[in-house]
Structures are given as C-alpha cells and as structure tokens.
Amino acid sequence: MSSLQLFRHLRSQWPRVLAYSTAANAPKVLQDIPEMPPHDFKPEPHTGLSFEHAKKVRKGNLHPSLLTYYREPVYVTQGHMQWLYDDTGRRYLDLFAGIVTVSVGHCHPKVHAALDKQLKKLWHTTNIYMHPNIHEYAERLTEKLPGDLKVVYFVNSGSEANDLAMLMARLHTGCFDIVSLRNAYHGMSPYTFGLTAIGTWSYNVARGFGVHNTMNPDVFRGPWGGTHCRDSPVQTIRKCDCPADCCLASDNYVEQLKDVLRHTCGKKVAGFFAEPIQGVGGAVQYPKNFLKDAYAAVREKGGVCIADEVQTGFGRLGSHYWGFQTHGVMPDIVTMAKGMGNGFPMAAVITTPEIAQSMSGVLHFNTFGGNPMASAVGTAVLEVIEEDQLQANCVNVGTYFLEELAKVRDEFQIVGDVRGKGLMIGVELVTDKETRNPLPPNEVGDVWEDMKDMGVLVGKGGLYGTALRIKPPMCITKEDVDFCTAVMRRALQNHKEKYGL
Structure with a gap:
C-alpha cells in the first residue's frame, strides 16, 4: 500500500502512530506529522x-x-x-x-470560579425582581460600546438577539422591509430565517417575508474585487482594477444595494443587517468603505443599521473591540452572543435610548435573559479579556x-x-x-x-x-x-x- 494509504489505515491507532511517526524507518507521510x-x-x-x-x-x-x-x-x-x-x-x-463561542478558553479558571461562586448563592430569579449581577454586568458591558449604544436587552442566543433586533427596527421606523446580504447567517428562528441567505441553510418553505437580500460584496468570489480591497494582512490573489484613490469594487456593490432599495423596498425601510465579517459564510470580508456607504444608503431611506457581532465581537478582530469599528461605522443596534459567555448560553441586543423606547408600549419579557449565572459569567469574561490581554x-x-x-x-x-x-x-x-x-x-x-x-x-x-x-x-x-x-x-x-x- 502507498504511504498515504498507510497513513489513513494507521491513523485510527493514533497512540501507536505517534510513537512510530518519529522512528527513522517511518514513512515520510508519518515523519512529517x-x-x-x-x-x-x-x-x-x-x-x-x-x-x-x-x-x-x-x-x-x-x-x-x-x-x-x-x-x-x-x-x-x-x-x-x-x-x-x-x-x-x-x-x-x-x-x-x-x-x-469559546472566547477566553475552555473552562477558564476565572470564569469557572465566577460561575461556581454564583451557583452557591442563586441560580435563577426572573427580572421582575432585581438582583445585583444583571445591573453590574449591564453597566460593564455598555461601557464597551461607543456613542449612545447604552441600553441592553439580554436574551439567550444569537438567533434570539437578531430576532429582537428586527422587531426593534420595525417598531422604531414604522416600516417592515429589512435588507441583508446574500451569504449572510443571522440565525434560524422563523423571524431570522429570511435574513440568513445561504442556500444550504434554507428549507423549502415560505420564509423571509419582508426581508430582501442584496449581492454579497465578496472580493474573492464576487464579480468585483482585487488585491487592495480588504482590511486584512492578506489580500486576495485577484488583480485589482481600482485606481489608487478609490475602490470601484465597493462602489459597485453599494450600487447593487441601492438597486434593491429602489426596486424591492417601499419608500422607507426598517433596517439593514450585516456581520462585520461573515462567519458561517466563510470569513468573507467586504471591500473597504462598503459598510460605511451601505449604512448611508439605508439611512437615506429612513432605516436603522444593525451590526451582528455574534461572531466578531469582544476583541476577536484584534484592532478593535467590536467588528463594526474596523469599518469606521456607528450602528443603531448591535447584537451579540457566543463569545460573550465563553460557552454559557447568553446573548444581548444593545441600542440607543430612543430606539429602546419604541418597545415600551407593551410588555416584552425574556425568562432567562440576564439571569444571575449568565451575568456572573459575562462579567468574568469581560475581565479576562482585559487581564489576559x-x-x-x-x-x-x-x-x-x-x-x-x-x-x-x-x-x-x-x-x-x-x-x-x-x-x-x-x-x-x-x-x-x-x-x-x-x-x-x-x-x-x-x-x-x-x-x-x-x-x-x-x-x-x-x-x-x-x-x-x-x-x-x-x-x-x-x-x-x-x-x-x-x-x-x-x-x-x-x-x-x-x-x-
């Protein structure tokens, strides 16, 4: 058998392979491990x-x-x-x-200790009562957001957060149409089903009522883009036709968005969803200035702009704490989950006082959002991100x-x-x-x-x-x-x- 076949045969016997792979007579395919x-x-x-x-x-x-x-x-x-x-x-x-989802490390000792301490005191009480943790965490978390993004609503998953953000946008604007990008993933709840625009995640049922998907600004696989388009240490190998002073690829993708706004939306729209870098879509990055110009186009139509930070937030992109900051934009609503709990099920929607007020007309309640355990874990995660640099x-x-x-x-x-x-x-x-x-x-x-x-x-x-x-x-x-x-x-x-x- 070939060395590759031998490797595939032996890999199920991994402890023995590890010992054998360093031997002088081991096949090269094993020596190189x-x-x-x-x-x-x-x-x-x-x-x-x-x-x-x-x-x-x-x-x-x-x-x-x-x-x-x-x-x-x-x-x-x-x-x-x-x-x-x-x-x-x-x-x-x-x-x-x-x-x-595991942002600071599996079973990080400080996060583990915070949860263990809370488990001995109080597991759960709904937020019809007050408990210290949610208030401490809300203050610490919103301090991480710029501008007027100071009001938080806690939920349990990214899908829930994006679901709620859609509702906020529609209530605040009085409009129904929402735009997202093709190749985006924003959840699998019935509400967010239309936001998620990847065919492999789409059941053959009615979905996406009121949601429109515009062309994805993918500079590797899309029709436009090249070697100078991305905010990344590594650029695509495609040649770029853009002059030094502007990005034609970004302009072309923004024009596609404007075309959707003109032809498939009403005179006004409720909002626009975008991940700073697409996660499930394969870490797709947009050309520089795309989000800035897209936000401007949506706001001209009366819509709000929602940054989905479920995968990109909490310092993961390195240069900034939030992914939207890498694009030089200020969203009206930010959703987050995953890394905020280091594996504990928690999520949040953060917005401005004005937009938050749009939901005050009726009761809206989440049983587990911001519970004592989640809030203790979330606070510890924020501290570890800083302490461990x-x-x-x-x-x-x-x-x-x-x-x-x-x-x-x-x-x-x-x-x-x-x-x-x-x-x-x-x-x-x-x-x-x-x-x-x-x-x-x-x-x-x-x-x-x-x-x-x-x-x-x-x-x-x-x-x-x-x-x-x-x-x-x-x-x-x-x-x-x-x-x-x-x-x-x-x-x-x-x-x-x-x-x-």
Whole structure:
C-alpha cells in the first residue's frame, strides 16, 4: 500500500502512530506529522456513557437535523483553554471554539470560579425582581460600546438577539422591509430565517417575508474585487482594477444595494443587517468603505443599521473591540452572543435610548435573559479579556497566523484564498486559483478529516462548504499556529498525492 494509504489505515491507532511517526524507518507521510505544543493539563479519565452507546442515542433519540462533524465523530469529554480531549484522553487543538463561542478558553479558571461562586448563592430569579449581577454586568458591558449604544436587552442566543433586533427596527421606523446580504447567517428562528441567505441553510418553505437580500460584496468570489480591497494582512490573489484613490469594487456593490432599495423596498425601510465579517459564510470580508456607504444608503431611506457581532465581537478582530469599528461605522443596534459567555448560553441586543423606547408600549419579557449565572459569567469574561490581554493576542497571533497561511496558499494550487482579521480566519479551497471553482466536497472532506486525525479541529463554511473556518479561543499561541500550519501542509500534501493537484 502507498504511504498515504498507510497513513489513513494507521491513523485510527493514533497512540501507536505517534510513537512510530518519529522512528527513522517511518514513512515520510508519518515523519512529517509535527509534535503538539507541550501542555501540562491532565484530563480526568472518562467514566460516563461509552462512545458506541452515545452514537446509538444520537441516531435513535436526537433529531436527524443535528449535524455531526467528521466521518468518525470526535467524542469530546473535557476541555482546557485551547485544548479538547476525547473519551480516550487524546488531545486536540481546538481552532473552531465551539463555533466561535469559546472566547477566553475552555473552562477558564476565572470564569469557572465566577460561575461556581454564583451557583452557591442563586441560580435563577426572573427580572421582575432585581438582583445585583444583571445591573453590574449591564453597566460593564455598555461601557464597551461607543456613542449612545447604552441600553441592553439580554436574551439567550444569537438567533434570539437578531430576532429582537428586527422587531426593534420595525417598531422604531414604522416600516417592515429589512435588507441583508446574500451569504449572510443571522440565525434560524422563523423571524431570522429570511435574513440568513445561504442556500444550504434554507428549507423549502415560505420564509423571509419582508426581508430582501442584496449581492454579497465578496472580493474573492464576487464579480468585483482585487488585491487592495480588504482590511486584512492578506489580500486576495485577484488583480485589482481600482485606481489608487478609490475602490470601484465597493462602489459597485453599494450600487447593487441601492438597486434593491429602489426596486424591492417601499419608500422607507426598517433596517439593514450585516456581520462585520461573515462567519458561517466563510470569513468573507467586504471591500473597504462598503459598510460605511451601505449604512448611508439605508439611512437615506429612513432605516436603522444593525451590526451582528455574534461572531466578531469582544476583541476577536484584534484592532478593535467590536467588528463594526474596523469599518469606521456607528450602528443603531448591535447584537451579540457566543463569545460573550465563553460557552454559557447568553446573548444581548444593545441600542440607543430612543430606539429602546419604541418597545415600551407593551410588555416584552425574556425568562432567562440576564439571569444571575449568565451575568456572573459575562462579567468574568469581560475581565479576562482585559487581564489576559486577549485583544492584543488576537492582533499578534492572528496576524502571524494569516501570514503563515498565506505561505501555505502560495505552495498549493487548491488553496485559493486566505482572509480575515485577528483570529477570524478563512481558508478557501478551490480546484485551481485561476477559475476559483469550488473544490469538490469529498476532496475538501479529505483535507478536513486528515487535519482532525492529526489533532487539529477546524470548521467549514461558505455556500459550497469549501472554506476552512479558523476561529479559535483567543488564548492560542504562535506555537499552536506553527503546529496547525504544519498539519495543514501535511493534509494538503496528502491531497496532492492522491489527486495530483
């Protein structure tokens, strides 16, 4: 059998492979597997449900729409900072962070201690009563927002937050039409179903009443864009036709938005949704000034502008605390979730006093939003981001990561694009750089599976599922980056040996 076949055969016997891979007589495909960065944490032995039993339960008792990653799923039983452990004690470098949710690290000791302390005092009381935590957290959180973004409504998930933001926009403006970008993901509630405009997430049912999706300003895959368009250490390899003093790509995409506003909306609109960098869509970045001009066009039609910070907020982009700040814009409503709780289910909508007042005419209530446990966790997360200097880490390690991945892109024909900012990174796989056609799903799967089998977990995204999504806990190190890029090179080399690309 070939060295690649041997690798695929032996990888299920991983502890023995690790010992064998450093031997002088090991095949090159195994010798090239790097060692993981050292880590002194020792996971507890797993004593719960067996992996085989869990697979039976998942097949028979959990809803079939529940996605399971990998041909042989990872059975995660414990986590510590940027590391995950399975039921056998095997360690994985987690570069997807529970879908961009574990911001400061799995089971971070300070966040864990804050929750443990609160659990001993008070688990829950609804906000018809007052408790200290929600008020302390609301003050600390809104201090992080600029301008008049000072009024917060706590909920439990990003979908809930975007759902509520839609309601706020419609109540405040007295209009119904809302615009979002194609390739955007804003949730899967019945209300947000129309905002999410990725075909692979769309059931064949009536949806999106009152929501219009405009062309996605994707400078890699869209009709316009090139080498100077993005606010990123790494630019797309497409040549740019824009003169030095302006971005024609941005102008063209804004004109598409204006066309939607003219033809499919009424005289006024309720609002416009956009992620600062698209998450599920594959870390897609817009050309410079697109959001600034898009906000202006929407406000000319009477609408409010909503920044979806569910994946980009809390310092992940490095240069700024919030993603919208990287675009030089001021939204009217900001939604957030995921990283704000480091894995605890919590989310929020923050807006201005004027817009918040639009909801005061009737009762509106969320049973668990801002509960004592969530508020304690959220406060601890804010403190850890500052104390551990994680925003600075996103700049330093994230920029290094992007630059190293750009080297990988230049080495392999199937790596079409590397993009992102801070620790919000996408790597798009293609058949070749010239056509930018999507790499077939089975070939993407081979690369993705090999990276997992070598100990690195990344996500997938984009319309075609060809973008490797790298959004790790913000505590990762340059040593972790070196390990990941070495593993990715090996996986890409495996692909080249198998398919000749």
